[in-house]
Amino acid sequence: MSSHELKSGPxxxxxxxxxxxxxxxxxxxxxxxxxxxxLFATYAVLxxxxxxxxxxxxxxxxxxxLIMTFMLLTSSFTCGIAIHEMRxxxxxxxxxxxxxxxxxxxxxxxxxxxxxxHYAHEGATLQSSAFWSSFFVxxxxxxxxxxxxxxxxxxxxxxxxxxxxxxxxxxxxxxISLYWHFLDVVWIFIFTSVxxxxxxx
Amino acid sequence: xxxxxxxxxVQHIVGxxxxxxxxxxxxxxxxxSNLSTTWIIVSIMVLxxxxxxxxxxxxxxxxxxxxxxxxxxxxxxxxxxVLAAIVVAGSLFTMSFGHDHNGGExxxxxxxxxxxxxxxx
Numbered sequence: 001m002s003s004h005e006l007k008s009g010p011x012x013x014x015x016x017x018x019x020x021x022x023x024x025x026x027x028x029x030x031x032x033x034x035x036x037x038x039l040f041a042t043y044a045v046l047x048x049x050x051x052x053x054x055x056x057x058x059x060x061x062x063x064x065x066l067i068m069t070f071m072l073l074t075s076s077f078t079c080g081i082a083i084h085e086m087r088x089x090x091x092x093x094x095x096x097x098x099x100x101x102x103x104x105x106x107x108x109x110x111x112x113x114x115x116x117x118h119y120a121h122e123g124a125t126l127q128s129s130a131f132w133s134s135f136f137v138x139x140x141x142x143x144x145x146x147x148x149x150x151x152x153x154x155x156x157x158x159x160x161x162x163x164x165x166x167x168x169x170x171x172x173x174x175x176i177s178l179y180w181h182f183l184d185v186v187w188i189f190i191f192t193s194v195x196x197x198x199x200x201x
Numbered sequence: 202x203x204x205x206x207x208x209x210x211v212q213h214i215v216g217x218x219x220x221x222x223x224x225x226x227x228x229x230x231x232x233x234s235n236l237s238t239t240w241i242i243v244s245i246m247v248l249x250x251x252x253x254x255x256x257x258x259x260x261x262x263x264x265x266x267x268x269x270x271x272x273x274x275x276x277x278x279x280x281x282x283v284l285a286a287i288v289v290a291g292s293l294f295t296m297s298f299g300h301d302h303n304g305g306e307x308x309x310x311x312x313x314x315x316x317x318x319x320x321x322x
Contacts, residue, residue, distance in 0.1 A: 033281030041292035
């Protein structure tokens with residue numbers, strides 16, 4: 001595999017293996033878009049089928065959703081800075097910004113869990129109606145992805161501490177940065193088409 | 202390679218400021234403006250697509266020429282987004298075309314009321 005190693009350019013692209021892994025991850029993200037598309041389609045079709053459960057407009061609060069959105073947008077930004085630091089060759093910068101990203105991600109998760117518990121208290125659970133089922137499956141799948149990303153990044157931080165920046169670790173960090181930005185892209189659409197439209201209609 | 206060694210990540214900062222501004226604009230359009238519901242939905246969806254574009258091009262290095270394998274990642278993402286649009290729009294169209302469950306009963310009631318008014322005259 002290392003028949004074709006480059007001397008310059010970002011570390012993660014210097015081996016053929018690195019290039020192929022990153023390309024493969026883009027294909028995975030394309031498939032993830034389709035997974036979320038099915039959940040968005042379910043949500044859109046079941047919109048308004050609330051039965052006796054509360055209406056989305058009654059439960060969605062602009063304040064908390066906006067805080068969650070800003071936390072995730074900021075974490076996407078700090079994740080970008082982490083990659084910037086990695087490309088400057090700074091392990092310390094990379095680790096610091098990655099930890100900030102993780103803390104913001106954890107904050108986001110905390111708010112989401114609080115939000116779900118709050119909705120359940122108000123009578124909107126996975127079982128209350130078709131609408132709320134589709135809502136919790138869509139938002140919950142995104143939350144599950146965030147949880148997975150946090151666990152994954154913690155393992156990578158341990159590996160970075162042990163091995164430092166190599167073509168292999170830098171490729172792994174670059175791939176998780178793609179994953180993290182992608183979660184933000186999905187959240188933008190959840191924020192817009194679920195929360196904003198739910199509060200308007 | 203000069204762009205990777207720059208001290209200040211200008212592109213990221215511009216992208217971050219833009220995404221915050223677009224979010225606030227979408228919130229204002231949805232909750233603070235006097236637009237009709239249809240126009241609110243159209244405009245905030247357009248804002249979301251622009252913001253996704255910022256993430257993909259300014260943060261995710263989607264057009265980076267370093268991936269020399271000949272495949273540029275935006276191909277995959279473009280296909281993904283086209284499939285997503287077809288799935289969402291297609292489901293909505295198939296499931297609600299011709300019999301609108303939300304407005305359906307309401308609409309019938311209105312027609313009935315109109316009918317009654319007419320017969321009353």
